[in-house]
Amino acid sequence: MTIEAQTRAAPAKLEQKAGGDNSILLDVRNLKKYFPITQGILVQKKVADVKAVDGVTFHVKQGETLGLVGESGCGKSTTGRTILQLYRPTEGQVLFRGKDLAQLKGEELRQMRSDMQMIFQDPYASLNPRMTVGDIVAEPLEVHNIAKGKERKERVQELLRIVGLNPYFINRYPHEFSGGQRQRIGIARSIAVNPDFIVCDEPISALDVSIQAQIINLLEELQEHLGLTYLFIAHDLSVVRHISDRVAVMYLGKIVELTDSRALYANPLHPYTRALLSAVPIPDPIIEEKRERIILVGDVPSPVNPPKGCRFHTRCPLVIPICKEVAPEWRDVGNGHFVECHVV
Amino acid sequence: MAAQTTTLEQAQTMTLKPRPAWYETWLRFSRNVPALLGLIIIVALIFTALFAPALAPFDYAKTNLDNVEQPPSAAHWLGTDQLGRDMLSRLIYGARSVVFVIAVVSIISLTLGLTLGAVAGYFGGIVDTVISRVIDFLFAFPELLFIFFIAATIKPGIVGNLKSFALANNLPWLTEFVRSGYADYLVVMIALSILGWGGLARLVRGQILALRENDFVLSAECVGVPAHKIIFRYLLPNSLAPILVSISMGLGGIALAEGVLAYLGIGLQPPNPSWGIILSDNVGRYWREWPEMLWLIFIPFVIMAAVVFAFNFVGDGLNEAFNPEL
Numbered sequence: 001m002t003i004e005a006q007t008r009a010a011p012a013k014l015e016q017k018a019g020g021d022n023s024i025l026l027d028v029r030n031l032k033k034y035f036p037i038t039q040g041i042l043v044q045k046k047v048a049d050v051k052a053v054d055g056v057t058f059h060v061k062q063g064e065t066l067g068l069v070g071e072s073g074c075g076k077s078t079t080g081r082t083i084l085q086l087y088r089p090t091e092g093q094v095l096f097r098g099k100d101l102a103q104l105k106g107e108e109l110r111q112m113r114s115d116m117q118m119i120f121q122d123p124y125a126s127l128n129p130r131m132t133v134g135d136i137v138a139e140p141l142e143v144h145n146i147a148k149g150k151e152r153k154e155r156v157q158e159l160l161r162i163v164g165l166n167p168y169f170i171n172r173y174p175h176e177f178s179g180g181q182r183q184r185i186g187i188a189r190s191i192a193v194n195p196d197f198i199v200c201d202e203p204i205s206a207l208d209v210s211i212q213a214q215i216i217n218l219l220e221e222l223q224e225h226l227g228l229t230y231l232f233i234a235h236d237l238s239v240v241r242h243i244s245d246r247v248a249v250m251y252l253g254k255i256v257e258l259t260d261s262r263a264l265y266a267n268p269l270h271p272y273t274r275a276l277l278s279a280v281p282i283p284d285p286i287i288e289e290k291r292e293r294i295i296l297v298g299d300v301p302s303p304v305n306p307p308k309g310c311r312f313h314t315r316c317p318l319v320i321p322i323c324k325e326v327a328p329e330w331r332d333v334g335n336g337h338f339v340e341c342h343v344v
Numbered sequence: 345m346a347a348q349t350t351t352l353e354q355a356q357t358m359t360l361k362p363r364p365a366w367y368e369t370w371l372r373f374s375r376n377v378p379a380l381l382g383l384i385i386i387v388a389l390i391f392t393a394l395f396a397p398a399l400a401p402f403d404y405a406k407t408n409l410d411n412v413e414q415p416p417s418a419a420h421w422l423g424t425d426q427l428g429r430d431m432l433s434r435l436i437y438g439a440r441s442v443v444f445v446i447a448v449v450s451i452i453s454l455t456l457g458l459t460l461g462a463v464a465g466y467f468g469g470i471v472d473t474v475i476s477r478v479i480d481f482l483f484a485f486p487e488l489l490f491i492f493f494i495a496a497t498i499k500p501g502i503v504g505n506l507k508s509f510a511l512a513n514n515l516p517w518l519t520e521f522v523r524s525g526y527a528d529y530l531v532v533m534i535a536l537s538i539l540g541w542g543g544l545a546r547l548v549r550g551q552i553l554a555l556r557e558n559d560f561v562l563s564a565e566c567v568g569v570p571a572h573k574i575i576f577r578y579l580l581p582n583s584l585a586p587i588l589v590s591i592s593m594g595l596g597g598i599a600l601a602e603g604v605l606a607y608l609g610i611g612l613q614p615p616n617p618s619w620g621i622i623l624s625d626n627v628g629r630y631w632r633e634w635p636e637m638l639w640l641i642f643i644p645f646v647i648m649a650a651v652v653f654a655f656n657f658v659g660d661g662l663n664e665a666f667n668p669e670l
Contacts, residue, residue, distance in 0.1 A: 111568075126562075127560055
């Protein structure tokens with residue numbers, strides 16, 4: 001593990017140079033989140049770890065959107081939540097404007113929360129059913145002492161207007177709204193405190209296709225007007241392509257490829273990325289006919305006991321002997337295109 | 345712009361017809377006849393307790409030895425007891441004792457049960473372990489024995505201190521409170537509540553454990569809502585339904601406990617009226633003379649049973665109203 005930590009630390013520096021220090025808003029270094037599996041009735045003994053996030057390193061520049069894609073259970077959401085310190089990291093650093101969030105505690109951390117927010121996947125589960133829309137949106141203002149009384153109410157109405165909801169809805173309860181409207185309420189709540197950084201955790205995957213585009217457009221508008229920086233977690237590749245400046249591909253707790261979105265879609269290097277992209281249907285029957293599908297065999301290995309060497313070697317079509325023994329390095333193959341593979 | 349104006353107007357007309365979330369629940373509850381009956385009995389009980397002096401036709405303690413053991417008549421609707429005291433007045437004042445006990449015990453055990461249960465469920469870890477073990481300990485403790493113990497050991501001291509404190513500070517209402525015997529009662533009730541919060545705390549803890557993994561709780565943590573606000577704004581309101589049912593069921597048990605304690609002589613003391621005291625006075629004296637002295641035993645018994653059942657029916661009704669799929 002120490003060797004791995006070292007190999008992680010070096011490219012982190014590299015990456016920082018490449019991006020230019022001033023523009024980096026969030027710098028994640030060798031972030032790990034293990035969930036312990038315990039056994040025993042009286043004394044809980046740790047028997048194993050679920051290695052949900054196992055050493056990821058990336059940065060997010062001010063004002064950009066970093067897409068994070070990967071299949072279900074690969075640790076995307078855990079990464080987002082660990083960055084926001086909703087789960088405390090097992091190891092690694094989360095530098096937000098140079099300040100390590102992993103070291104912050106209690107009140108200090110609570111204060112920092114006004115700078116970074118989250119938009120949740122399921123709008124039916126992420127709003128407190130016992131609070132009115134007005135209270136839901138006003139709560140961040142209240143707990144961070146931003147506005148009071150009449151001023152607060154006006155701000156809430158303004159926020160509702162910004163996200164495209166009618167301010168008359170202020171006294172309604174979440175169950176009176178549709179999924180898309182609820183997601184707008186969630187967005188109003190998360191932008192209430194003027195955050196700089198928002199983790200969008202699959203914000204549209206629970207919505208109807210017709211609503212998805214509206215929410216995406218809203219997110220883009222907000223980014224433009226409020227100067228937001230997004231970490232956009234999704235499994236829909238075409239959406240990620242549309243909204244992201246750069247894209248990171250995650251597999252089994254690690255980022256396997258990271259580059260700007262045009263380069264990734266035009267020239268995917270990692271075999272997993274290629275397989276993933278080959279699954280995107282093309283809305284043109286003639287091209288679609290010729291589309292080459294790379295079908296991966298087998299299942300994703302368990303994050304409790306990930307494969308030795310490269311984590312993808314059990315399913316990789318290009319596997320060579322070294323893949324089974326040595327974990328590949330996270331390296332820059334040019335123009336900030338990072339990949340973790342022996343074959344490339 | 346025109347489209348937006350229409351939506352505004354639509355919204356305004358829609359706002360005229362608000363549909364509160366609890367309305368459906370109330371509709372289901374009101375269709376349940378036993379529950380509604382129970383609710384009426386409970387309201388009547390509280391009303392009687394509050395306005396006992398106005399409702400009672402006689403002084404509950406006034407004896408009339410020329411007029412003892414009378415059957416129900418126009419003057420004494422429920423007859424008189426062995427000292428010639430009016431049964432109706434005694435029963436009406438007896439409601440005060442029940443309501444007093446229910447109020448004290450539920451306030452204390454609700455506060456302890458909700459807070460400690462919520463804290464155990466939300467924070468987990470060592471806090472949870474300690475609170476859960478204390479609850480286990482309380483469950484293992486024989487309730488009546490503990491109350492006898494309190495009544496025999498520390499109660500006289502506390503009441504004595506309270507009395508001298510009242511005299512020293514010239515507080516007539518406190519002197520009256522001690523003299524009426526309610527001070528003794530309060531000590532016993534506090535003992536009862538200290539034992540009684542465990543069940544509720546366990547229920548609350550379980551509810552909160554289930555709720556705290558919810559996205560909306562995570563969203564509150566993400567916004568930076570402090571822990572106490574998460575508990576009181578997010579977790580408790582969302583576990584209200586089972587908590588209300590449990591409380592309502594529990595109140596029946598408390599009403600019964602009041603009767604049992606008074607019956608056994610560690611509750612309110614004679615001549616103060618409590619249904620338990622009336623029963624114990626009369627059962628010992630008249631049970632052989634059944635059925636001639638029926639009203640002296642039967643009526644307090646029926647009233648006590650009705651109150652206990654009322655709370656249980658309301659609890660059942662709430663349960664069904666909150667969970668229509670049952």
